[in-house]
Amino acid sequence: AQSVTQPDIHITVSEGASLELRCNYSYGATPYLFWYVQSPGQGLQLLLKYFSGDTLVQGIKGFEAEFKRSQSSFNLRKPSVHWSDAAEYFCAVGDLYTNQKVTFGTGTKLQVIP
Amino acid sequence: EPEVTQTPSHQVTQMGQEVILRCVPISNHLYFYWYRQILGQKVEFLVSFYNNEISEKSEIFDDQFSVERPDGSNFTLKIRSTKLEDSAMYFCASKNMGLSGITDTQYFGPGTRLTVL
Numbered sequence: 001a002q003s004v005t006q007p008d009i010h011i012t013v014s015e016g017a018s019l020e021l022r023c024n025y026s027y028g029a030t031p032y033l034f035w036y037v038q039s040p041g042q043g044l045q046l047l048l049k050y051f052s053g054d055t056l057v058q059g060i061k062g063f064e065a066e067f068k069r070s071q072s073s074f075n076l077r078k079p080s081v082h083w084s085d086a087a088e089y090f091c092a093v094g095d096l097y098t099n100q101k102v103t104f105g106t107g108t109k110l111q112v113i114p
Numbered sequence: 115e116p117e118v119t120q121t122p123s124h125q126v127t128q129m130g131q132e133v134i135l136r137c138v139p140i141s142n143h144l145y146f147y148w149y150r151q152i153l154g155q156k157v158e159f160l161v162s163f164y165n166n167e168i169s170e171k172s173e174i175f176d177d178q179f180s181v182e183r184p185d186g187s188n189f190t191l192k193i194r195s196t197k198l199e200d201s202a203m204y205f206c207a208s209k210n211m212g213l214s215g216i217t218d219t220q221y222f223g224p225g226t227r228l229t230v231l
Binding site: 034036041042043044045046049090092094100101102103104105106107 | 156157159170172205207219220223224225227
């Protein structure tokens, strides 16, 4: 069964500092990996996705993520955090070749301090 | 840019009442999904729907739940007799067929917050 682990429930960073949110996945087939962001009371916005090719993928809002198959990881990064990045971030995995469900991690809540 | 829409944004209901949550998927999409997120918890899969039938459902999706695509544009989730524990944010998602055998991304709606009193 597919699963996603986000080990950090809550992270606080200073505005302008770099950010890395961790994500590990477990999936038997070829994974299709995603990061979504959710602002308070809002829906899920797709930040980026990976299924093949360059293991460093660029997303919206200056985010990027690196796929490391050997570590089963798909960590999200941003070189300089803005106050508007405060939100909850969800890593998710789906199947690349079927139309099955997406499985989400428990999320990491990001707080940005001035 | 096309997007998934959901109505209402917030629904308050009494325990035991029936509710219908509505979704309008992106127009050329073929696969439809419902997920829910209980406050403070992760997003959980409920059901997927393709070609006018359920293709997969989770343990959460019991006999109290049903889905329907009543016309060419709407996709609904019905809860027959709501319970307190049904209080959650419900997300609809849709996706296209994908190209070259590779599936496409699921696009999520803004959600409907259901409060059961």
